[in-house]
Amino acid sequence: MxxxxxxxxxxxxxxxxxxxxxxxxxxxxxxxxxxxxxxxxxxxxxxxxxxxxxxxxxxxxxxxxxxxxxxxxxxxxxxxxxxxxxxxxxxxxxxxxxxxxxxxxxxxxxxxxxxxxxxxxxxxxxxxxxxxxxxxxxxxxxxxxxxxxxxxxxxxxxxxxxxxxxxGVMAGFGAAVNTGNVTRGDSVAVIGCGGVGDAAIAGAAIAGATKIIAVDIDDRKLERARDFGATHTVNSSGTDPVQAIQELTGGVGADVVIDAVGRPETYKQAFYARDLAGTVVLVGVPTPDMEITLPLLDVFGRGGALKSSWYGDxxxxxxxxxxxxxxxxxxxxxxxxxxxxxxxxxxxxxxxxxxxxxxxxxxxxxxxxxxxxxxx
The missing domain is CATH 3.90.180.10 (Medium-chain alcohol dehydrogenases, catalytic domain)
Structure with a gap:
């Protein structure tokens, strides 16, 4: 019945x-x-x-x-x-x-x-x-x-x-562990510290990343990100996040950068904040109208991988x-x-x-x- x-x-x-x-x-x-x-x-x-x-x-x-x-x-x-x-x-x-x-x-x-x-x-x-x-x-x-x-x-x-x-939690955790293949000793930056971003931070910490940089425009979220394993925080409302991430990684950029926002500006930040041959993971969901333009020479010259994470793979x-x-x-x-x-x-x-x-x-x-x- x-x-x-x-x-x-x-x-x-x-x-x-x-x-x-x-x-x-x-x-x-x-x-x-x-x-x-x-x-x-x-x-x-x-x-x-x-x-x-x-x-x-x-x-x-x-x-x-x-x-x-x-x-x-x-x-x-x-x-x-x-x-x-x-x-x-x-x-x-x-x-x-x-x-x-x-x-x-x-x-x-x-x-x-x-x-x-x-x-x-x-x-x-x-x-x-x-x-x-x-x-x-x-x-x-x-x-x-x-x-x-x-x-x-x-x-x-x-x-x-x-x-x-x-x-959300699986999407973020999987973006770090399954899609980004974060492993021990890696440096990781996560842009956007809502539920998905915090889960990515937690996943990176469990996987053994030694430097985990949380990026957001809200100090409340950044403080909370530390509870999930962030070792450093960057408030991008008044600081260039690309420059900050590079400075925190010896001038080279992070091994894995996860965009948990899904906007053209945050994706560009992720792209340029990674190390040469590093990995960018997009897990934030963009809207249908969003577009992005990147110099093709930069895509070629920086190497590495640009990945999208579906449900944390x-x-x-x-x-x-x-x-x-x-x-x-x-x-x-x-x-x-x-x-x-x-x-x-x-x-x-x-x-x-x-x-x-x-x-x-x-x-x-x-x-x-x-x-x-x-x-x-």
């Missing part, structure tokens, strides 16, 4: 989000219903609300989530009811050209649930199919996903912390359990990313705090996840 649960939607571009009743179908073949326990408020959710991703409104927001599998559909073998899982948006297919080459972290054909969740009876748009954020939609008591989007991890981990691996089945182990060992401070816990009705206010730079992550904690059956 389908269920009616509470969830947070963006009904139209720029409109305040709403808590509404949503119909969640029973899982079909390859699908799972997950009782969501916690879900982080990510900037991507705000992009959806503002129409910055696409115009397939209404959106069911939320995607950085952890919870418990409640039911699975036909053919599901990797997870079972009762499993504690982190939701991911890279459910690898195993068959595309990337998977066939042994590079599933680049999977070009990731899976989402086939069925759609809909607005419940009594809503002005009753029966309308919802577009779940990143194929997940987790600001909701229970969500329907492809079973491959469920990564089983140790139940002793806090859901509030674990869910953050579902997007992660493989959830490999990386999520490993990071949860590090968290449980006290070596990776996931709790440090959580500024506050809130309810489903507080998401709009959390967006305002995000805009003001007041939070690293607000996390929605969902109590009860109760429902009624037989809605459809």
């Amino acid at each position: 389908s269920q009616i649960v509470k969830g947070v939607i963006a009904r139209s571009k720029g409109a305040d989000v709403e808590v509404v009743d949503i119909v969640v179908p029973d899982p079909g073949p390859g699908e799972a219903v997950v009782r969501v326990e916690a879900c982080g408020v990510c900037h991507t959710d705000l992009h959806y609300r503002e129409g910055g991703i696409n115009d397939e409104f209404p959106f069911l927001l939320g995607h950085e989530a952890a919870g418990t599998v409640e039911a699975v559909g036909e053919g599901v073998t990797d997870v079972a009811p009762g499993d504690f899982v982190i939701l991911n948006w890279r459910a690898v297919c195993g068959h595309c050209r990337a998977c066939a080459k042994g590079e599933p972290w680049y999977c070009f054909n990731t899976h989402n649930a086939t069925q759609k969740m809909t607005l419940a009876e009594g809503d002005p748009m009753a029966g309308t199919e919802l577009s779940p954020a990143l194929g997940i939609g987790a600001f909701i008591e229970k969500t329907l996903v492809h079973a491959g989007q469920c990564t089983k991890v140790d139940r002793e981990a806090s859901a509030v912390a674990a869910g953050l691996l579902g997007c 992660c493989l959830p089945s490999r990386d999520f359990p490993m990071l949860i182990d590090l968290y449980r060992q006290g070596r990776f401070d996931l709790d440090g990313f959580v500024t506050e816990t809130i309810g489903l009705g507080d998401v709009e206010a959390a967006f305002d705090k995000m805009h003001a730079g007041e939070v690293l992550r607000s996390v929605v904690v969902i109590d009860g996840a109760g429902s009624e059956e037989g809605a459809a």
Whole structure:
């Protein structure tokens, strides 16, 4: 029987989000219903609300989530009811050209649930199919996903912390460790010290980087970056970050520079702040209108690598359990990313705090996840 649960939607571009009743179908073949326990408020959710991703409104927001599998559909073998899982948006297919080459972290054909969740009876748009954020939609008591989007991890981990691996923290950590290949003795600079940038700093520290330079325009963020492993900070509102990074690295630049902002000006800073044959990693997401011009001779003459990091080039089945182990060992401070816990009705206010730079992550904690059956 389908269920009616509470969830947070963006009904139209720029409109305040709403808590509404949503119909969640029973899982079909390859699908799972997950009782969501916690879900982080990510900037991507705000992009959806503002129409910055696409115009397939209404959106069911939320995607950085952890919870418990409640039911699975036909053919599901990797997870079972009762499993504690982190939701991911890279459910690898195993068959595309990337998977066939042994590079599933680049999977070009990731899976989402086939069925759609809909607005419940009594809503002005009753029966309308919802577009779940990143194929997940987790600001909701229970969500329907492809079973491959469920990564089983140790139940002793806090859901509030674990869910953050579902997007921003994994993106930043992986940008340093997977894409940037940071290793012991490296010098690393990270431009932009929000959640993704701080996760990149933490990843660089765990990988053994000996000099980690945090760059931002907000002293509050720079101070926080030190908690995750930054050894030096640069406030680029009044200091040339390229010059500062070069001075802090003996005049040569950093081995790896990570742009966690994703703007033309920050990318240029990253490009020129790296050492010869160094690596630039772009993990901040630009908007469609952004363009960049670089002298081709400089691209050739500086050598090295210019990389983009998709989801931290992660493989959830490999990386999520490993990071949860590090968290449980006290070596990776996931709790440090959580500024506050809130309810489903507080998401709009959390967006305002995000805009003001007041939070690293607000996390929605969902109590009860109760429902009624037989809605459809």
